[in-house]
Amino acid sequence: MPADPRPGPPPLTRRSFGRLAAGVAGGAALAGCAPGRGAPSRDTPLRVMGVNHVWSQAISKYVPEFEELIGRRVSMSLLTADQLSNSYNVKLNASGTDIDVMMMRALQEQLLFAHNGWLADLTGRVTGDAAFRWADFLQAARERSTTGGKVLSVPIVTERAALYYRKDLVAKPPATLDDLMETSLRLTDRGANFFGFVGRGQRNGSVSQWSSFLYAFGGDFTIDGRSGIGRPEAVTAYEYYGRLLREAGPPGATNMTLEQAMPIFAQGKAAFYVDADAIYTNFLDPKVSTVQDTVAFAPVPAGPRGARPYNIPSWSLAVSRFSLLQDEAWEFLRWAAGPEMVARIQADGIPGARTSAWSAPATLASFPPDLAAAMRRSSEIGVGHDRPEVLQVGRARDIVGRPLVAGILGGSVPAVARDADAEFADFLVRDNRYREA
Template identity: 40%
Template sequence: MKLLSNRWLGKGTAVMLAATLLLAGCSGAGQSGNAANNAGKTDNAATSKGSNATENGQNTAPAGKPFEGKSITLVTANHPWGDAVKPLIPEFEAATGMKVNVQSYFEDQLTQKLTVQFTAGSETPDVFMYRPLQEGKLFFKNGWTAALDDYVGKNPDYDFADLSESAVGSAKVDGKLAGIPIITEQEILYYRKDLLEQAGIAVPKTIDELAAAAKQLHDPGKEIYGFVARGQRSPLVTQVSSFLYSEGGDFTNGETATINTPEAVKAFTTYGTLLKDYGPPGVLNMSWPQAIGIFAQGKVAFYTDANSIYKNATDPEKSQIADKVGFAKFPAGAAGSKPYNITSWGLAMNAKAVDKEAAWAFIEWATSKEIVLKTQQLGNPGARSSVWNNPEGTTGFPAEMVSVIKESVQGGVDHDRPTVINVGEARDAVGEIVQKVITGETDVQKVADQANAALQKIIDSEKSK
């Protein structure tokens, strides 16, 4: 709250904010409403005194709240971050005088609702959750989201530089900041500690070591499979990306498609072969719920995917191997270990919001060090380095995973799919290559050349947009 008091508030309200924070800190996030109520009483008293002073002929303004009487609409996805931040909002309302009207939708409904409202030129919602790498470019290119570059440096206490560089990169479009990261993800390696110990196998540090270990542990007769990951055409793209970067490739180079380079073909072949030779039956139909589901059943030795879904493997109510799961940094390829380090969810501002200062005030608060600490303690991986380096900020994650996350952030890549407007078509083009490998295609280069031409066509069609 220091960032709010320094930027907008007078001394009287700053004192009130300090009291609010103290009460909230003592009572816990679940009792934030009590703190807000107490803060509201303090402010009401101050306002009453200010009114009396005016009536006595003095021109003394109330010890005010900077956005008294104003309101904004916040739209969130039905997501753990939304669940974590909602109980904290009364603190913000009590401090600023602003009313925050919250609406929540399922992921697909959210995108549809936002698209309809923005197409119609709606001034609401003022602030909304969005997926920077999925619809961020579409929203920004259409003029639906406001660039935030001029806002982030106004208040030194906000400390924009504290946000992970690659996470911020995910939220940029054409060099402009289209949103602020709230949830980050890195691809990591999940593994069965017990199986590796029994076989005397060290945790793989390279992709070649991963392939060798998967082969050694693969025993389908006992329903133990060496490797699992997403095999569905579109979902697999985000996870094969770390293989691609670690081999020295990428989806594009500027406005040139590069999914048929030697590095790309090697990466796609490796990923597809791991699933073809050492994966469980049905991998072609697996997205992350199915893949981590079979891993949690104790049937797979290695699994690569986002760190954010780890509880599906460590929660005893969901997993048969909850106490046997290990976490490791993504294994290195020819170019080293280069997992994606992305913003999976961010907060953005409607370009047509009537009161952009009020909208930014909420975004600044919701992504401040204090609030990120509180939401991250509930298992929502944020983008602030200071919070990850704070022992209190890592209590919601296994200790082994924390060290993996910190390593992965260093040198992580800021995207996990082609950065185009028509993301769905682009993902289908890339995913087709891997699926052909899984089904036994031998001329992978030919398939990659065809897919590359399809991706280039998408890129070219968007150049004028």
């Protein structure tokens, strides 16, 4: 049988197979890691990532108006705050283009995200657009949106610490922290599963609410760039809050964040509750609250240095630097944080960050009168941060919260505060090094 004269395909050698496999793997890896710079089509939705918050629910009602305005579909993904933060970490670490508008906590994340180069610079847009009226935003909120001289976010929701109390149990709210302690202890009846006070007690989560107590005692997280948590004022604030939760609070307080503490007050099992004013609607909703007729609102009581509640921009909107729809993303910010929409949303009972909305009686009419008065008062006297202003806010809160937990558990607060103070001082040095890098 004659040999076939046609040349066959070259035999697959081990070396050629290796080259082929490496090529395929490399190509797949590059394709997977590449940010995908192709121009988006008209069908590509504008992707908004947000937290599951009353603001997000309110704005989503109006989103069809915006879709009509820009002729593009909007896709909103709502997550819990921790999930949202983790999602940014995963997607933006991979320079993902599937996030356009980012809802974020300026005080928690902006410094870090700016350090990572994840946020688009909005300075020219906010200042170059007269209709947006950047100067109309509260000054403290504008300051928190600016990092290194660049505007990187736009504030949408503001919060102040508020005292929620039961008007059927106390005729008038306590004016001082001493009054609060005394009344809370008096009203506590552990046998009946009723507590004088409830508040966040979890190491990390409680730091922001404790800050109003810290300021009222004359302390701060950092003083002149150095740790302030070992100072006598801070130790007194730790001991005070620890005793309040230990002796007048519910069991298991050290495991309590907003999700655990709020239902206890809403179910009528506590007389006082200190938390952000933005969550007040939870106590007026008969589906989740049994205290809708008995809840009342007041400013946080004064300490030795007066009443110093925090007053912060809790949520802001930013544009991802990797977004392929940066113009449309800015249009969303311009629309959602514009004067008209802020007034509409504030009229729905969600406190915004614009002076014009706060000075308009119509937008304040939706709040209960005593809450509106407390908000106005806290806006005047409030402190513009409720947590350490550092890159690694999570680690800082873990350190600052340790003496608080010791106080709740009845441990030696001064000893733990000394130890935490030393750790925080080391941390601040390292955090500054990161910032400079």
